Amino acid sequence: MNDLLTTEDLPRQVIEKLLVDAESFVEVLSRPIPKVPALRGKTVATMFFEPSTRTRLSFEKAAKALSADTMSFSPATSSLSKGESLKDTALTVHAMGVDLMVVRHGSTGAPWRVAEWLDVPVVNGGDGAHQHPTQALADCLTITQRFGSLEGLRIAIVGDVRHSRVARSNMYAFHSLGASVTLVGPPTLLPVEIDGWPANTSTDLDAILDEVDVVYLLRVQTERGGGSVFPSLPEYADRYGMTGARFGRLKPEAVVLHPGPMNRGVEIAHDVADDERSLVLLQVSNGVAARMAVLFELLGGDQVA
Amino acid sequence: MTRLPELVIKGGSVLTEDGMARLDVRIVDGRVAELAADLDGSTIVDASDAWVGPGFVDLHTHLRDPGELWKEDIGTGTAAAAAGGYTAVVAMPNTVPTIDNAQTATYVSEQGRNVGSADVYPAGAITLGRQGERMAHIDEMWHAGVRLFTDDGTSVTNSSVLRLAMEYVKNLGGVVAQHAVDSSMSATGFMHEGAVSSRLGMPGIPAVAEEIVIARDLALVRLTGVNYHAQHVSTARGVELIAEAKSEGLPVTAEVTPHHLEFDHTDVASTDPDFKMMPPLRTADDRQALADGLRSGVIDVVATDHAPHAAREKEVPFEDAPNGVLGLEWAGPVAGKIIGLDPTRFFAVMAVAPARIAQIPDHGLPIGVGNVANITVFAPAETWTPTTTRSRSRNAPYFGMSLTGRTTATIRNGRVAHGGAI
Numbered sequence: 198m199n200d201l202l203t204t205e206d207l208p209r210q211v212i213e214k215l216l217v218d219a220e221s222f223v224e225v226l227s228r229p230i231p232k233v234p235a236l237r238g239k240t241v242a243t244m245f246f247e248p249s250t251r252t253r254l255s256f257e258k259a260a261k262a263l264s265a266d267t268m269s270f271s272p273a274t275s276s277l278s279k280g281e282s283l284k285d286t287a288l289t290v291h292a293m294g295v296d297l298m299v300v301r302h303g304s305t306g307a308p309w310r311v312a313e314w315l316d317v318p319v320v321n322g323g324d325g326a327h328q329h330p331t332q333a334l335a336d337c338l339t340i341t342q343r344f345g346s347l348e349g350l351r352i353a354i355v356g357d358v359r360h361s362r363v364a365r366s367n368m369y370a371f372h373s374l375g376a377s378v379t380l381v382g383p384p385t386l387l388p389v390e391i392d393g394w395p396a397n398t399s400t401d402l403d404a405i406l407d408e409v410d411v412v413y414l415l416r417v418q419t420e421r422g423g424g425s426v427f428p429s430l431p432e433y434a435d436r437y438g439m440t441g442a443r444f445g446r447l448k449p450e451a452v453v454l455h456p457g458p459m460n461r462g463v464e465i466a467h468d469v470a471d472d473e474r475s476l477v478l479l480q481v482s483n484g485v486a487a488r489m490a491v492l493f494e495l496l497g498g499d500q501v502a
Numbered sequence: 503m504t505r506l507p508e509l510v511i512k513g514g515s516v517l518t519e520d521g522m523a524r525l526d527v528r529i530v531d532g533r534v535a536e537l538a539a540d541l542d543g544s545t546i547v548d549a550s551d552a553w554v555g556p557g558f559v560d561l562h563t564h565l566r567d568p569g570e571l572w573k574e575d576i577g578t579g580t581a582a583a584a585a586g587g588y589t590a591v592v593a594m595p596n597t598v599p600t601i602d603n604a605q606t607a608t609y610v611s612e613q614g615r616n617v618g619s620a621d622v623y624p625a626g627a628i629t630l631g632r633q634g635e636r637m638a639h640i641d642e643m644w645h646a647g648v649r650l651f652t653d654d655g656t657s658v659t660n661s662s663v664l665r666l667a668m669e670y671v672k673n674l675g676g677v678v679a680q681h682a683v684d685s686s687m688s689a690t691g692f693m694h695e696g697a698v699s700s701r702l703g704m705p706g707i708p709a710v711a712e713e714i715v716i717a718r719d720l721a722l723v724r725l726t727g728v729n730y731h732a733q734h735v736s737t738a739r740g741v742e743l744i745a746e747a748k749s750e751g752l753p754v755t756a757e758v759t760p761h762h763l764e765f766d767h768t769d770v771a772s773t774d775p776d777f778k779m780m781p782p783l784r785t786a787d788d789r790q791a792l793a794d795g796l797r798s799g800v801i802d803v804v805a806t807d808h809a810p811h812a813a814r815e816k817e818v819p820f821e822d823a824p825n826g827v828l829g830l831e832w833a834g835p836v837a838g839k840i841i842g843l844d845p846t847r848f849f850a851v852m853a854v855a856p857a858r859i860a861q862i863p864d865h866g867l868p869i870g871v872g873n874v875a876n877i878t879v880f881a882p883a884e885t886w887t888p889t890t891t892r893s894r895s896r897n898a899p900y901f902g903m904s905l906t907g908r909t910t911a912t913i914r915n916g917r918v919a920h921g922g923a924i
Contacts (some may be wrong), residue, residue, distance in 0.1 A: 205701075284817035304819030305704045306773025325821065326703030354800035365703055 200312050200319045200490050203328045204369040212337065212373055218490035219338050219483070226262060226486060235267035239296040239496050243269045244287070244311070245322065247303040252322055255481070256299050256331075258398055259488035265496070268295065287311045297496055300324070318495040329362040331491055332456055333370040335484035339412055339476050340371075342483070343452055351408055354396075355381040355437060356415030356464055357426075361390045363456045364415055368396050382415075382437060385426045402437050404445045404464035414439055414455045414464045434463050442467045452476050488495065503578040506532055506916045510541050514549025514879060517556065517849050519868045527554060529875040532916030537871060547911045548922065549879045555849035556866050557589025557620075557876035557912060559856040560830060561679075561757055562733060562805035564592070564653070565622070568609060575812040576610065576893045577617040579830075581892040582808070584619035584919035586831040587909030588755055589876040590857070590865045591620050595627040596655040602627035602638035604646040611647060619919045620912075621876075625650045628658050628667045628678065632832070635660070637667055644674045652679035654733060655780075657715050659685055665722050674727035677755075677859060679731040680719050682706040682740070683781050687711035688819075692821045694782040695766040702771065704821065707782050709737040716743045721912025724750050730758040731859055734807050736781040738791035745800045756858050757805035758792045760829050760836035765789075765899065775816040775823035776899045779809065793840045802855040804828050810895035828898040831891055838882055838907035853878070879911040879921065 198211060225233055241260040243253050249451055253269065260267045270290055281289075283302075291298070297318045300308040305325035312319040323329040340347055352371050358364040358380045371378050372395035379397045380387060387398055399405055406412075417433060427433050434440070439453055444466070447453075453465070453475045459465045511527040516793060518525070518537065526541035527534060565579040576593075583591050593610050595601030601610060607624040614622025626643035630636045632653040636670025640651060651671055658664040664678075671678050688707045693699050716732055723730045732744055735756050747754040756760060761779060766789045770777045777783060795801040809826025816823050834852065841848050857866025864874040885906050891898065911921030 238640075282814045282817040283819060283822075285814075302819060304821035305702045306821075307819035309773055310817075310819055324819075326705075357698075360703070362703055365701075388703075389695060389706070390697040391700050393697065394701075 198494060201330050202308055202312065202319065202321045204333045204373070205328070207330070207373065209373045212262060212334070215334055215487070215490045216338055216341060216492060219334065219486045222480065222486040222489040223483070226482070232262050232264060234264045235493055236260070236496050239241060239265040240294060241265045241267050241297045241299065241492060242290055242295040243267065243299045243322070244290065245269070245271050245301045246307065247301050247323070249301055249323065252301065255484045256383035256488050258485045259492055262345070262485065263489055263492055265492065268293070273458060280293045283307065283310065283363045284314055287314055291315050291317065297492065310397050319401065320491055320495065323362055326360045327362050328366045330366050331484070331488050333366040334453060334491065335480055336367055336413070337370050337399040338483045338487050339454065339480050343476065344410065346375070347371060350376040350410045351379070352376045352411040352413060353379045353381050353405055354413045354415065355402060357386045357417060358382050358415065359386045360418065366441065367413060368394065368499050372396065381405065383427050402443070406443055407448065410448065410451050412439060412447065412451065412453050414453060416456065416458065417460055417464050419460060419463065428480045432465055438463060439465045439469050441466050441468055444472070454480055457481065506582050507545055508543050509545050509547055509913065509916070509918070510543035511547045511549050511877065511879060512541065513553055514552045514554035515845065516554040516869050517845060519870050522845055527869055527877070527911065529916050532875055534869055534871050535868065541720065547879060547913070547918065551883060552879045552881040552910055553845045553848070554877060554879050555845060556853040556868065557878045557914060558587045558834065558852040559860070559862060559865050559917035560588050560806050560808065561803055561856040561860055562807045563591040563593055563830065565593045566810060567597065567848050568606065572812050576613045576622060578892060578894040579808070579810070580614065580618040580620040580622060582828070582830040584912045585909065585916065587834050587878040587880060587893050587912050588620050588830060589878065589912060589914040589919070590862050591622055592650055592828055592860050593622050593624045593813050594654045595652065596632060600627050600631050601625065602630050602632070603843040604639060604642040607643050607646045607648050615916065620914060621865070622823045623860060624648055625652050625654070625679070627651070628653045634658050634663060637670065640667065640670055640674070644676060645753070646850050649676050650679055650731070651676055652733065654679070654681045655667055657681050657685055661718060661722065662717070665726060668722055668726040668728040668831065672726050677729040677731050679733050680715065680886055681733050682712050682715035682719065683707070684711040684714045688780070692778065693770045694784045696767060696785060698767045698771055702773070709739060709788070711735045711782060712781055713739045713743065716740050720747045720752065720754070723747070723754060723853040725795060727753065729753045734762065734781060734805070735792065735801065736762050736784050736788060738788045741791045741795040741800055745795070748800065755802045755855070756800065757797055757803040758801045759805060759807045760833040761827050762792055763789065763796070763840055764836050769899070773820040774899065775818065775820050775826060776897050778820055778823050778825055779807070780825040796840055796851060802851065803859065804833055804851045804855065806833045810893050811897045816897050826897065828891060828893050828895065830893070832888060832900045832905060834880055834909055835905035839914060843882060875913050877913040878909055880907065880909050882907045884908040884910070904918050
């Protein structure tokens with residue numbers, strides 16, 4: 198593996214190997230001194246052309262727990278506003294001495310462009326509504342910890358699938374690990390012409406509630422709530438939100454995931470978010486371990502411990 | 503006027519008023535002087551294994567001059583045109599400032615005469631500043647020689663504005679050309695809405711965005727009777743609408759670009775910004791319908807929509823890149839691939855129909871004694887791989903592709919504008 202850009206063509210064995218490594222990094226992170234020297238002397242640059250504190254912090258924590266140095270770039274303080282092209286920005290930061298670049302960008306494909314221009318590994322930290330592979334690995338790790346494996350699980354991904362990179366990257370990863378995926382949302386938030394996708398679709402969350410093992414709720418972009426793609430936020434919450442009543446209808450062992458940040462009261466009820474079967478915080482801590490596994494794999498570190 | 507050197511085009515298959523014939527062509531003082539089986543002269547243009555026909559005419563060229571000279575200028579753009587076999591181009595009016603008045607139009611045509619390797623005919627905007635609100639200076643542009651009016655780059659969305667402009671242009675005798683994309687459906691999109699855009703998570707532009715505008719426009723053509731030209735048709739339904747309008751007898755013509763014939767939305771999966779253009783690359787079915795329409799005559803013209811952008815403007819993610827791709831140097835082989843070994847139809851779509859639609863004199867005529875020598879020599883079977891361009895920009899996916907069919911010489915007003923004289 199030279200880069201990690203997408204889960205779409207990621208072989209099952211590769212995902213499983215990363216999950217095994219990630220699980221060992223979970224153990225590392227639980228130690229009194231949660232740090233190993235695996236990537237000492239390496240430099241990881243986080244190039245976040247789209248603001249995202251959480252994902253950046255997660256990558257930086259992962260790099261530091263592997264003893265790598267980190268550099269960060271954000272457009273607010275950069276020369277992008279001075280008209281520098283993405284290529285020049287990438288080449289400039291690379292020239293300072295970088296061993297791996299994490300690229301997050303609001304436009305689909307940006308990490309691919311950077312990977313084309315640079316000869317260091319590139320990790321997609323989220324591009325447009327396209328892919329967010331490290332989130333998918335974190336979520337696969339979380340579900341694996343709970344159920345032992347994804348094989349045979351029924352997973353519903355609910356909400357704004359059309360504009361969600363999490364939905365796309367998770368769907369491919371879940372499917373690859375043997376789960377059966379259903380994409381659920383109002384017709385205006387489901388993508389068009391997706392016959393070839395490894396998933397079923399539904400516009401009726403209630404119809405599948407009692408069959409699923411995992412409900413993966415997507416964040417509603419509340420700025421979309423003004424009557425353009427669905428009538429209103431309350432109507433969305435009423436039809437597609439994980440209300441207390443819906444939560445009560447789930448199988449007793451079923452769990453709820455959410456990539457954060459949550460809109461409590463919209464896609465997830467307040468009490469559901471805090472229930473022990475809501476794995477949101479576990480997803481976050483597993484995010485660090487999963488990203489450690491990716492950095493470790495791409496930078497060819499030595500022994501894990 | 504100084505006498506031009508005499509030229510003889512030798513060994514080619516020549517498009518004459520009576521069809522194709524194996525003839526040599528003598529050019530004296532800028533005009534065709536003699537057609538005969540075996541001519542000799544001091545300057546020979548070799549046309550062995552080649553077709554000799556009217557110089558190509560591009561109905562849709564962005565020369566970026568005035569205003570965006572870092573992308574292209576009239577010199578570099580027409581050099582690319584000549585290399586592709588064009589002897590005349592219609593320059594789109596979305597320059598800075600807009601060609602919406604006689605003075606700017608005159609600058610473009612005069613600059614074409616001064617530095618151009620092809621004749622340059624400016625198109626005029628339909629509305630002032632292409633803002634879609636008030637009528638541009640259509641009358642004074644007409645008297646400065648403008649015949650084709652378009653707000654290309656954007657549709658005229660206001661039906662009343664368009665209807666009144668159509669009535670005005672109809673009275674003058676010009677043609678209204680439309681960039682048919684409903685802006686309310688295209689404003690947030692970057693590529694064709696379909697399976698590929700869904701996979702990429704990229705906001706799409708549905709095919710109906712084109713259908714809506716063409717259908718509305720045809721209703722206005724029925725009302726006003728103006729000559730109407732549909733620019734860069736990209737969808738199967740667009741082709742059907744043009745076919746229906748033609749069978750109804752409406753004065754309608756249509757063009758297709760080389761890139762819509764050669765590529766489709768699956769090419770966008772690479773997120774290479776050289777595949778970003780408006781209208782976007784559509785599906786394989788659309789592409790097939792465009793090719794069928796070109797062969798059947800529903801589509802009259804191959805027009806390049808040659809749209810240069812500097813490298814730095816394309817060295818960004820797909821969504822952030824400007825729309826447009828070069829085309830002048832590769833339209834011939836792309837059209838040839840669709841049309842096959844039918845030189846009459848080939849020159850019809852590349853030269854005869856575009857010159858007629860844009861009312862360009864002395865271009866698009868069969869090779870006949872007395873005609874101005876605007877001539878292209880095109881070798882239909884020659885295989886080659888483009889590596890360079892005469893354009894100032896390089897935004898094109900054709901580099902490295904194997905193409906069949908190549909312009910080997912372009913003669914404009916009796917002078918060799920491109921290629922080999924021996």
